[in-house]
Amino acid sequence: MKIATRTSSLIVALACWILGSALTVFIFLQMYDRARLIRDNDNERILTTLFASLRDYEDFGSAIDDSAVLKSHITGLAVYREDLGMVYSWGEPPALLDQELLDEQIISKNGRITIADPQGKSIKFIVRTEIMAPPPPQPDPHRGGHMQDQRMMMRGRQPPFFSTLDRGSYLYIDLYNPEYWRTDSTIKILFPICELALLFIVFYIRRLFLRNIEYRERIEGQKNLVVLGTAASTLAHEIKNPLSSIRLQTGILKKLGPENGTEEIAIIDQEVERLSALVYRVNDYLRDARGFPVPQNVYALLEEISQRICGKNIVDPGTCRDCAVFIDSDRARSVLENILRNALESGSSPEGVTLSAARSNGNIVIKIADRGKGIPAADRKRIFDPFFTSKSTGTGIGLSISKRFTEAANGSIAIESRDGGGTVVAVTFPEYTETQKKDL
Secondary structure, three states: OOHHHHHHHHHHHHHHHHHHHHHHHHHHHHHHHHHHHHHHHHHHHHHHHHHHHHHHOOOHHHHHHOOHHHHHHEEEEEEEOOOOEEEEEEEOOOOEOOHHHHHHOOEOOOOEEEEEEOOOOEEEEEEEHHHHOOOOOOOOOOOOOOHHHHHHHHHHHOOOHHHHHHOOOEEEEEEEOHHHHHHHHHHHHHHHHHHHHHHHHHHHHHHHHHHHHHHHHHHHHHHHHHHHHHHHHHHHHHHHHHHHHHHHHHHHHHHHOOHHHHHHHHHHHHHHHHHHHHHHHHHHHHOOOOOOOEEEEHHHHHHHHHHHHHOOOOEOOOOOOOOEEEEOHHHHHHHHHHHHHHHHOOOOOHHHOEEEEEEEOOEEEEEEEOOOOOOOHHHHOOOOOOOOOOOOOOOOOHHHHHHHHHHHOOOEEEEEEOOOOOEEEEEEEEOOOHHHHOOO
């Protein structure tokens, strides 16, 4: 899969998440504003009910005690002097107002100081009593008398609670709002959950999108492989018969031809063998990669291959003797033989080629190292591509076969430079379990 696809999908996913987050923020802000408006409306209704009922009572406490609605919403009420000492109280108001608290708060247009109390689940109001004082009496031009006499008459008509307000400078009311604070807590809990859920959904969809692209590429590759397999099978079948005829004719020429043509005939034989090997390798690449897996003792497998190809045992003495992997025996030999032949053809001396195997994090890592000229960095990206080769006589399919068979056995193959010069090919397979090893 191309890196550009992953990058572009990541950018799109982040953009979708940002847009979704903005929409989520807008929705939750609307929910919060609605809850605040309902709270303010309820508070105004309670305050209106309180002051309307005071016309029939001598003080605040009597009005509150006689109303179930007021008593369930008002938890404290008090009047404080200018020095913040208490003049009148009902419920559980603070004994003394905090001057710093008053200085920090912003006075609204209606002259109130509003303080939110999440712990008490209430809203506290502090109002200057001078704002609540009745308007000064206006002289009646149609009536005689002095202003003082009219003021005495107006004062006699005032509700009794104004006398309580006249004794102080601040009115304190504590209104209980459990529904608002419950909504506030719910919003604060749900918002990060929704953000995380949105992030998870966006990136899960991105993952499905990338997997879908990967599956499509894999299907396309399999289609190409099927086409290549059909073409290769047909080609191999068509080439085998002419090759057999050429071999037969070169054998006759060796016996009947002049001696000065022996070298040319040998060249023909070599090219015929190379074409035959190519046909065999193509068929090997196209056959079932998994085969019939069986437990394989790694040390025995390495020893057998080194004896057959190198004529001696070149397995490192430190190689674990009881390591085992689960793979088809023919395919395991094909993997290791291809890599070992490449090591011997790399320009390395036979003494510089080594085989080893060791345990690593539940896996068996087989390493084939050489002291050849190494592999250029530019070629490493294509080294496992079919028919890619840097050798004039190579087929370019050996490492492709090795990689395909290795991955079919749930393994992996990696190439790295060797310290001091050369190349190390590391083939990693899952280790066969202890219980399964008993069947070896």
